[in-house]
Amino acid sequence: MLGNNCRYYPSCSEYSKIQFELNNPLKAFIVSIKRILTCNQLFKGGIDYPVIELNLKNIKYKKLPVKYWLIPLKKNKYYVIKAEV
Structure with a gap:
């Protein structure tokens, strides 16, 4: 009804999907809720990879087959970028 209005890339739903696929459920739930709560006019938005x-x-x-690319961030921490097929 409202169209594509997410303030972030990747969208909040894609971000949550990646978190639940690659993190433990509790941590994925917490970071997904945090992301959804910041998806409003009070926050800048932009590119925010999991x-x-x-x-x-x-x-x-x-x-x-490659589904996600892992880009090193810190020791044992990686950005996750979805591979386009």
């Missing part, structure tokens, strides 16, 4: 904590040392790699 950040996840991940230890890549113990992961075994397989050939799979």
Whole structure:
């Protein structure tokens, strides 16, 4: 009815979806609620990629299609960017 009106990129729903796929449910719920509460005229908005904590040392790699790109932020923290297929 109102169209595409999210103040952030990626949209709040896409942000929440990524959080629930890659983080534990409690942390994903908290950061998703925080993001939704800041999606109003009092906040600037803009580009806000999800950040996840991940230890890549113990992961075994397989050939799979790329769904997300992980961009290093800090030690064991990564920005998550959705890969366009």
